[in-house]
Amino acid sequence: MEAVTFGVLGPVTAERAGQALALKGPRHRAVLARLVLARRRMVPVDRLVADLWEVPPARAVGAVRTFVGDLRRALEPDRPRRAPARLLVTEGPGYALRAAPDAVDAWRFEAAVAAAGRLPAGQAPDRLAAALGQWRGPAYAEFAEAPWARGERLRLTELRLRAVERRAELLLESGRAAEAVPDLDAHLDGHPWREEAWRLLALALYRTGRQADALAVLRRARALLADELGIDPGPRLRRLEAGVLAQDPVLDPPAEPAEAAARLWTRATEAYDRAVAAGSAARLETTVGLLRTLAVTGGGGLEVARQQRPAAVAAAEETGDAELTARVIGAYDVPANWTRSDDPEAARRIVAAAERTLAALPDTPAADPARARLLATVALESRGVRSPRGPEAARRAEEIARRLADPALLAFALNGTYMQSCATAGGSPRRAAIGAELVELAARHGLATYEILGHLIRLQARSAAADFTGADRHAAAADALAARHERPLVAVFTTWYRALRRAATGAPYDRAEAGxxxxxxxxxxxxxxxxxxxxxxxxxxxxxxxxxxxxxxxxxxxxxxxxxxxxxxxxxxxxxxxxxxxxxxxxxxxxxxxxxxxxxxxxxxxxxxxxxxxxxxxxxxxxxxxxxxxxxxxxxxxxxxxxxxxxxxxxxx
Incomplete structure (x- = not known):
């Protein structure tokens, strides 16, 4: 028998081989929707009762069991009477829907959006279009007022809106501006507060030779934001309007397709494969450099870097060359802005390898740069762990880096010091000083990622002091540097900062929550x-x-x-x-x-x-x-x- 598929991107449905299954009444569909929302996890019966009724009737638990029984008969009509259910199963004090990962349209949509992010720019728009085509209406449409569906509905809606805008952005990057215009027009009809959509629509019109229409769109956006929200357009919209008026060449489509960079990459990597021996130390060090670059791209790149880095360190240790191992460990000087590890177990392995390598290094001045990088690595990877070793390693790394007067090494060491600055409350003044030194040091020596880090640290310190004017300046500086140097993860932190700012400055509760x-x-x-x-x-x-x-x-x-x-x-x-x-x-x-x-x-x-x-x-x-x-x-x-x-x-x- 063919598998059952479920739809929640619109009215809640269940189908087999394209034929809708009879789900009876609204509370049957509510139970099914609530189980889909749980993503294969068990939902207790008392939770289902609380979600289905504001004031549960006396026989509410029995009613839920009846609904589940009816749903089981619809989902598995050929199941023998006493055989255990395979799809809607009883588990402990509740029920779980064991749907396959591709059996729910919302899950397929999320997977397709994520997959599109890994495709070349020329292929991603079509993949996003196919993903967006799965929407039949608002998510969990008939449960718009249900508190249990609210968070998931908001999350899926925001993901869809961002997918529409990302597809338009990719079309613009690929020289297909005309294709972006109709979808952006429709998008803004339903969501007129999306500043990014107004910007993309105006840019698409300009790139199709419609300068007057582009200006009209920007003026409509300005009027709507002012009249309805009482705010001015953001800096990106203002810059675009100025650029359109001046016919700035920066707004023109890229002079050559992105495929040129892909061809260059292919030629270079083929040449590297021919020229550098497969088992050489140079390959290992090059691999770490590539992982370092991947890490700052975020998303899949960061995940791959995190997964592969311990393997690179282990391969270096297997050579028995402590200096090579120190270079491989220390080369991963990726600025870190969050004091909780993404992978604590991998961090422990990296720290252990760094400690072994420190013990094996010769006690000579020539080994001091490697020693400082290893100590900074210990400080960074010990973040969020209450132990004297992390602060001690940070202090020693900073001392060596200052003595050697090496700017890049000092920036790395200061990052370790920052990571170890949260042992107690009230550490913001100390972090403010670290951030200020990083900004000055990195700007003077062209260390862009550390300059961004310094601004983000200053943003945090200014927020602690409720100086949001100062924090805004650092957020804007970080965003500008991120755009110039292609550091997409920075926007995650500045977006969270703006949500914090809204919450801390008295925005209405619902707006603060939405932020x-x-x-x-x-x-x-x-x-x-x-x-x-x-x-x-x-x-x-x-x-x-x-x-x-x-x-x-x-x-x-x-x-x-x-x-x-x-x-x-x-x-x-x-x-x-x-x-x-x-x-x-x-x-x-x-x-x-x-x-x-x-x-x-x-x-x-x-x-x-x-x-x-x-x-x-x-x-x-x-x-x-x-x-x-x-x-x-x-x-x-x-x-x-x-x-x-x-x-x-x-x-x-």
């Missing part, structure tokens, strides 16, 4: 699980607590490493005060990373709600060094509000 959700969408396929996992629910928890709203903790959300701080809130909401208090007492000191203060605030909120004076005092003592700052804003991504509010919090008698 965080849009920022979280930028993390999809960015290749940074250490940043992505748990960040959105933690940011939304901080938003609610900073506004004096009761916490809402969804246990189904991916809280990642922050789940120990979320679980007590859920227990308390369910009436389990003793269990919540026990969970509070089990909390460790937050790890030494950029979210240290945020987790201290979460602990303070729990202690206050539970009337636990010792726990509240402990959290306040940890927060005290950050007095006068915005709690957690030194991360550049979220805030729990003014630290002083948490220091003044008291347990009611």
């Amino acid at each position: 965080y959700r849009a920022a979280a969408a930028r993390l999809e396929d960015a290749g940074m699980p250490g940043l992505e996992r748990g960040l959105l629910p933690l940011a939304l928890l901080g938003l609610r607590l900073s506004r004096g709203l009761p916490p809402e903790v969804d246990r189904r959300a991916d809280w990642g490493p922050y789940r120990p701080w979320a679980e007590p809130f859920a227990l308390l909401a369910e009436g389990g005060r003793d269990a919540a208090r026990a969970a509070l007492h089990r909390l460790p000191e937050p790890p030494p990373d950029l979210l240290y203060e945020a987790l201290c605030c979460a602990e303070a909120a729990l202690a206050r709600a539970l009337g636990d004076r010792p726990a509240l005092r402990r959290a306040q003592d940890r927060l005290l060094p950050a007095s006068g700052e915005l709690a957690g804003a030194g991360s550049g991504v979220l805030t729990f509000g003014p630290v002083d509010d948490w220091l003044a919090a008291a347990v009611s008698p």
Whole structure:
């Protein structure tokens, strides 16, 4: 029998061989949609009851079981009466839909968008067009008002809008501007607030010889933004308007197709294969250089670099040449802006290899540059780990780099110092000094990626001080450098910063929440699980607590490493005060990373709600060094509000 496929990009459907299956009533479809949304994970029966009814009837659990039974008969009509279900299965206290990865249109759409990102620019637009063709209407259309569908609907909608705009951008890059115009027109009819879409439409019109129409589009965008939102167009729209008026040659299509670069790459790599022996040390060092370049591209490139780097280090160690191994380890001086590792196990292996190599290096001045790079690597890869070795390695690497007066080595060492600067709250002034030195050093010596890092660190420090005017300048500088040097990951951090800025400056709650959700969408396929996992629910928890709203903790959300701080809130909401208090007492000191203060605030909120004076005092003592700052804003991504509010919090008698 052919497999069942499911549709949620529009009304919820189930089909076999193109024939729709009868799903009975709306609550049957709601159960199916809720299980699809869970992505093969189990959904407890009590969660289904809570999602299906605002006020559950007396026999709600039995009704859910009836709905599941009806769905099973529709999905597997030939299953023997007492045989276990294979698709909609019972698991523990609930149910799971074991659909294949390609059986749900939303999952196929996401996979196709990700695959398009790995294709050459000339092929990607057609792949995106095919992916977008799967949409039949709004995601989970008949459940637009259901709270359980809201986050997924917003996420899928944002992914679709970005896919439309990315396809238009690729068409422009490929010299197919005329093809982009109709889709952008339709796109803006439904979503007139998308500044990037206005920019792309105006540029597409200009490149098809329609300068007057391009100007008219830009003026429409300006009027709409001013009249409806009370804001001016962003810098990209303003620059485009000036360029169109001046007929700036920069706006013209690329002079030669992108395939020229591909041909050059092919010729160079073929020549390298012929000239450099397969087992040579030069190949190993070249491989690390390529991985370093891949890492700063983000997405699949960063993931490949992270996966292959330990193999390159292991291959170098197998040669028995400590100096070669030191060069291979130290050559991966990729600037790091987040203090939690994307792959802790790989980081531990890299640190262990660096320590072995340090022990094997000769104790001579000639080995000092390699020694400093190894120490900086230990400091970087020990991020988020509470151990004296990381700070010590950072200090020694910086000392050697300053003595050698090597700018690139000093920038690498300062990155390690920055990574080890989060042991306690209130570290933003120190990080501000590191960022300032990096900006000055990197600008003077042409170290573009470290100049970007310096601006992002300064952005974090200014955010902690609630100086958003200063932070805006650093965000703009980082974005400009990223555009010039093709560093797409920078936009992830500046987008999160702007969501933080909106939340911290009193934007209405729904707009602040939407800002965080849009920022979280930028993390999809960015290749940074250490940043992505748990960040959105933690940011939304901080938003609610900073506004004096009761916490809402969804246990189904991916809280990642922050789940120990979320679980007590859920227990308390369910009436389990003793269990919540026990969970509070089990909390460790937050790890030494950029979210240290945020987790201290979460602990303070729990202690206050539970009337636990010792726990509240402990959290306040940890927060005290950050007095006068915005709690957690030194991360550049979220805030729990003014630290002083948490220091003044008291347990009611």
